[in-house]
Amino acid sequence: MHRRRRTVLVLSAALAAAAPVLTACGNDAHPGAAAVVGDQQITVAQLENRVNEVRAAQRAAIADDAQYQQVVAQSGGLTRDTLHSMVLDRVIDRAVQDAGVTVSRKEVQTFRSTLEQQAGGAKALETAWLQRYGVAPQYLDDSLRTEIEAQKLGTVLGADMNTEAGKATFWKALSEASGKLDVDLNPRYGTWNVEESTLDDAKTPWLRKITPEAQPRTA
Numbered sequence: 001m002h003r004r005r006r007t008v009l010v011l012s013a014a015l016a017a018a019a020p021v022l023t024a025c026g027n028d029a030h031p032g033a034a035a036v037v038g039d040q041q042i043t044v045a046q047l048e049n050r051v052n053e054v055r056a057a058q059r060a061a062i063a064d065d066a067q068y069q070q071v072v073a074q075s076g077g078l079t080r081d082t083l084h085s086m087v088l089d090r091v092i093d094r095a096v097q098d099a100g101v102t103v104s105r106k107e108v109q110t111f112r113s114t115l116e117q118q119a120g121g122a123k124a125l126e127t128a129w130l131q132r133y134g135v136a137p138q139y140l141d142d143s144l145r146t147e148i149e150a151q152k153l154g155t156v157l158g159a160d161m162n163t164e165a166g167k168a169t170f171w172k173a174l175s176e177a178s179g180k181l182d183v184d185l186n187p188r189y190g191t192w193n194v195e196e197s198t199l200d201d202a203k204t205p206w207l208r209k210i211t212p213e214a215q216p217r218t219a
Contacts, residue, residue, distance in 0.1 A: 034083055034189060037090040038181040042083065050086065051079050053136040061127055081134055083189050089146050095177035096149045099156045103148045111144050 035042040055072070062068040075081075096103075112125070119125040126137040135143045153159075157173055160166035183192050 034186050035087050036182075036184040037087055038094070040090065042086050044186075047079065047083055047086065050082050050136075050139075053138065054078060054082065054130070054134050057130050057136040061130065075134065078134055080189055083185075085134075087183060087185070087192065089142070091174055091177050091181060091183070092146055092149050092153070094181055095173045096153050098177060098180075099153055099173065101149060101152045101156055103145050103152065107148055108141055108145050111148055112141065115144070 032043050032045070033041045034044045034047045055078075058071055058075075059068055062071060116122050116125045119128050126140055129135045129140055129143065130137065133143065153173065154161055154166070154170055157169050158166075159169040161170065178192075185192055
């Protein structure tokens with residue numbers, strides 16, 4: 001539902017990057033966790049709350065019941081897409097931190113104002129982000145911050161996202177950040193694939209192994 005999603009302007013251009021594939025399989029017991037990213041857990045409850053907020057925003061934006069049900073049917077992967085975004089945001093945060101990149105509140109506000117003008121107003125921008133990328137209005141600023149972070153990271157790295165070399169440089173930085181964070185997904189939701197920046201189908205149960213088999217993880 002959000003194939004362009006998170007880094008709408010930058011990461012979308014990098015999806016064809018030839019980066020190493022790193023996957024994270026949940027071999028350790030993390031009760032109640034949808035994912036573990038560094039020392040932070042994304043709990044199943046947090047994930048479900050975020051999904052419910054998107055559904056509530058969709059319901060508020062669509063008066064017609066039939067149309068709403070159609071939207072729900074078309075966004076059946078919302079939970080996985082939402083988790084994808086929540087993990088990727090943390091990976092990008094780490095990558096920009098490592099690169100010494102910062103984004104100010106003023107930059108976010110300026111970026112938002114520009115997009116609002118292009119969209120035809122604040123409400124129109126919120127609706128567009130909700131429909132296209134599954135972002136509830138209350139998280140729009142966070143989404144825009146991540147967008148700016150990705151753009152600035154590409155600039156600091158000297159990565160021309162119009163070239164294969166530039167894409168590879170960008171994804172290498174994310175892969176390195178992922179390695180430091182040791183992303184571990186609950187296989188109920190899949191595994192993390194850095195090359196395509198997607199959640200792949202899971203093949204291992206969350207609590208199956210007694211002896212952990214460490215897998216290179218991703219972001």
